[in-house]
Amino acid sequence: MANESEIKLIGAPTSPFVNRVQFALNLKSLKYEYLVETDITRKSELLLKSNPVHKKVPVLLHADKPPICESLAIIEYLDEMFPGLFQLLPLEPLHRANCRFWAAYIDTKFFPLYEELRQTMNKEGQEAIKEEMIKATQLLEEAFIKSSNGKSYFGGDQVGYLDVVLGCFVSWTKHVDELYDFNTFDEGKTPQLAKWAKNISSHEGLKCVAPGKEILTKLFMVLNLVKPPYK
Ligand SMILES: N[C@@H](CCC(=O)N[C@@H](CS)C(=O)NCC(=O)O)C(=O)O
The missing domain is CATH 1.20.1050.10 (Glutathione S-transferase Yfyf (Class Pi); Chain A, domain 2)
Known part of the structure; x- marks a missing residue:
């Protein structure tokens, strides 16, 4: 299993799309480092580099893999990466x-x-x-x-x-x-x-x-x- 201790989430507390990923991480009891964008009108270099297409939060960083963007894609990634922990998508x-x-x-x-x-x-x-x-x-x-x-x-x-x-x-x-x-x-x-x-x-x-x-x-x-x- 991939190492869950190396999860980082770039987000903003008011974003429902970020909250969505946080909810999924909580359900799966996955710990993560939360990298907060304090001013979404002045984006960090890390966000711009990690999501050059949309420049939006959330972005998930997992170990040394390329960044994962878009909340739904992130949730599906977490479900596939950590299948034993609180399955979200049905299997059928x-x-x-x-x-x-x-x-x-x-x-x-x-x-x-x-x-x-x-x-x-x-x-x-x-x-x-x-x-x-x-x-x-x-x-x-x-x-x-x-x-x-x-x-x-x-x-x-x-x-x-x-x-x-x-x-x-x-x-x-x-x-x-x-x-x-x-x-x-x-x-x-x-x-x-x-x-x-x-x-x-x-x-x-x-x-x-x-x-x-x-x-x-x-x-x-x-x-x-x-x-x-x-x-
Ligand atoms: N479809 C995206 C939507 C993400 C999104 O709209 N994020 C907003 C915050 S709620 C954002 O980063 N906005 C900054 C901008 O539009 O420049 C997802 O599901 O992740």
């Missing part, structure tokens, strides 16, 4: 493909709606995006019902790949919900996901890395993203 090929399908949906369709909402100033535009968000969450509710088999997590009895992939966004969705008078994981519209969101946000492996309200408020202010919600 069809289930694995299904997980990857929904992970791509979460990253390319679901979460970008939050960015769109923040960038939309007029009330009509915001309401249209909220409708899209409801539809997206309802699709995820259906995926959850199929994947969880009546249990607490996408992974069934224990946290799995999709719990990690979607779970890292829960503190963000809560924060945006408050700003825009919305309820992403609504008990009426998506009852199973509402329960899931409570479970996952109180999971120790995520709770200890997810940014709190204060840090998110500061970040949104720094990025000048707090636009007064148009009520």
Whole structure:
């Protein structure tokens, strides 16, 4: 087995994509050195050298191997490199493909709606995006019902790949919900996901890395993203 003591993670505490990798590392009880980018607008030489294509966090450095970029690729790498420790992706090929399908949906369709909402100033535009968000969450509710088999997590009895992939966004969705008078994981519209969101946000492996309200408020202010919600 590769030496787990030589793992380093380049990240930023407010990044959900970094939190995603931290959650996976915690589930696998893998120790790592955390190399924090304190100002993402002034990137370190190490980050620029390690992720020259996107210049984004997270980046995983493992021993003397080339850097691994992109949170989903990192999680899959960890799952393959440390297979005995808290398997995240299911082993069955069809289930694995299904997980990857929904992970791509979460990253390319679901979460970008939050960015769109923040960038939309007029009330009509915001309401249209909220409708899209409801539809997206309802699709995820259906995926959850199929994947969880009546249990607490996408992974069934224990946290799995999709719990990690979607779970890292829960503190963000809560924060945006408050700003825009919305309820992403609504008990009426998506009852199973509402329960899931409570479970996952109180999971120790995520709770200890997810940014709190204060840090998110500061970040949104720094990025000048707090636009007064148009009520
Ligand atoms: N698809 C990437 C997204 C990573 C990402 O967007 N990282 C942000 C922080 S949340 C970043 O490094 N932003 C710096 C920049 O855009 O220059 C992943 O899954 O790792």
